[in-house]
Amino acid sequence: MTKFNIQNARFAQRVKDSFERQGFMLHLGAQIESIEPGLVEIRVPFQRHLSQQHGFFHGGLIGTIADNAGGYAAFTLMAVSDSVLTVEYKLNIMAPAHGEMLIARGRVLRPGRSVTVSQSDIFVLRDGTEKLCATMLGTFMTMVDSPDQPVS
Amino acid sequence: MTKFNIQNARFAQRVKDSFERQGFMLHLGAQIESIEPGLVEIRVPFQRHLSQQHGFFHGGLIGTIADNAGGYAAFTLMAVSDSVLTVEYKLNIMAPAHGEMLIARGRVLRPGRSVTVSQSDIFVLRDGTEKLCATMLGTFMTMVDSPDQPVS
């Protein structure tokens, strides 16, 4: 298991603050449930307007929280003067997301000064059982000396 | 340029019908603007609740319409008894999506009996000028004898 260096003791608060500035995430009903060094969990309760044509969670929502969980996992390891940017990600959808809650767990595979690689596993919770429905592998850039802050 | 075989003359109507069954796409204000064999364009006007932390279009929205444009481009070439499923996609985000309208243009690179490869380019329209902000390369499966229809 990799041990991660923490550059900013208030990393959890910074992730929360950044998350809350994202109109889209709030609008979707997404919540950050857990923030550890190199690990972030995001949850979204099902609502009808989050569905695709079969009534399950939409793939776009899966990608959205997969990307966010991986990106914020990377952000937990960054300095207070930095922010995080998604360079790219790849998502494999492995099963229909049929359930009451969508859960993305992002973790850092390899932190780097300029580029961090994260993976997110996405589960759907149905009748108390979690099922893996997708996985994401992504690349996130450190925006040095460009802190994540409110747009004035 | 590849010429595509059309298996279903009413492909445009089928794409529209499927699109309208997606609660998530309607909720985002997404619209299908153009449907040709192997080509689909989706547009989303900016709204505040579609933003990320800097006030631009959210990356999750970019991925969502990129995936949909590529998947529906594949769907235009399928038989009436088939439906389309996203296997995976990769998205490179190349510039901030700062503008009034987000536009995804999906096109089929290579149709196949069971697997179709599509690419989508995503542009942001600002003050009348389009700027490329992302590209997606994805794999879509034909669900044979499993028509896309309303969930009863």
Added chain:
Amino acid sequence: MTKFNIQNARFAQRVKDSFERQGFMLHLGAQIESIEPGLVEIRVPFQRHLSQQHGFFHGGLIGTIADNAGGYAAFTLMAVSDSVLTVEYKLNIMAPAHGEMLIARGRVLRPGRSVTVSQSDIFVLRDGTEKLCATMLGTFMTMVDSPDQPVS
């Protein structure tokens, strides 16, 4: 941990036979070291002609054995009448592959009738220590009733 269904008791022999028909793998000095249900390990000892411009293992070699380890991991779960085809893969290179031996460990994340998702981790062995240098996430298709056999 997922339990996998075995459809072919001689899966290990089939993987070996297929591997040995690949001129390219033999030419690179690649060896299959371990074959379990849903798990395959491939190793390549360093040779000067496998290097990139800095004298480390070439990225092309990393991708080659990552793809093969993931594809053969999928193949272990297929029926005797089927063969395996790489649809696509994504490779993140995370550290220089500087060492005596390159090792790819492929594992099935989610088996499927027509499509299987595998991940491979690639390590470089140097002075007795393994270091993670890349990871691959890929999609592999089952070619039904198309057995993997010598080209006559």
Added chain:
Amino acid sequence: MTKFNIQNARFAQRVKDSFERQGFMLHLGAQIESIEPGLVEIRVPFQRHLSQQHGFFHGGLIGTIADNAGGYAAFTLMAVSDSVLTVEYKLNIMAPAHGEMLIARGRVLRPGRSVTVSQSDIFVLRDGTEKLCATMLGTFMTMVDSPDQPVS
């Protein structure tokens, strides 16, 4: 069409020099055929030891030259003090590579100070006709003040 800024007038020579330091590329018989700003073409004539189990060009070779063509396309736009590093790539294999010559054409989609996105199309030449057999979308990093030079 994007116009690219050239930071180094001798970009073609630099690409050639770097290419020739790669033992693996020479060993495969790969040749650089064309080097323009943001565009690189690599060719490999068929040899039996480059084959997969059906006697076609091996997928590992496809990935290798796809990655190289995309990376060197990025390298043509970099300053003389910089070198190029593959961060990640995704490869979709769309048809068997059955023919006499494998050709990868890499082009820059979006150059950047620290990260460049390139795409490569891979064709197989058979009886005088080119067929698209794969496409690659990749991310390449500029290693600033780290020139590509012989290992002393």
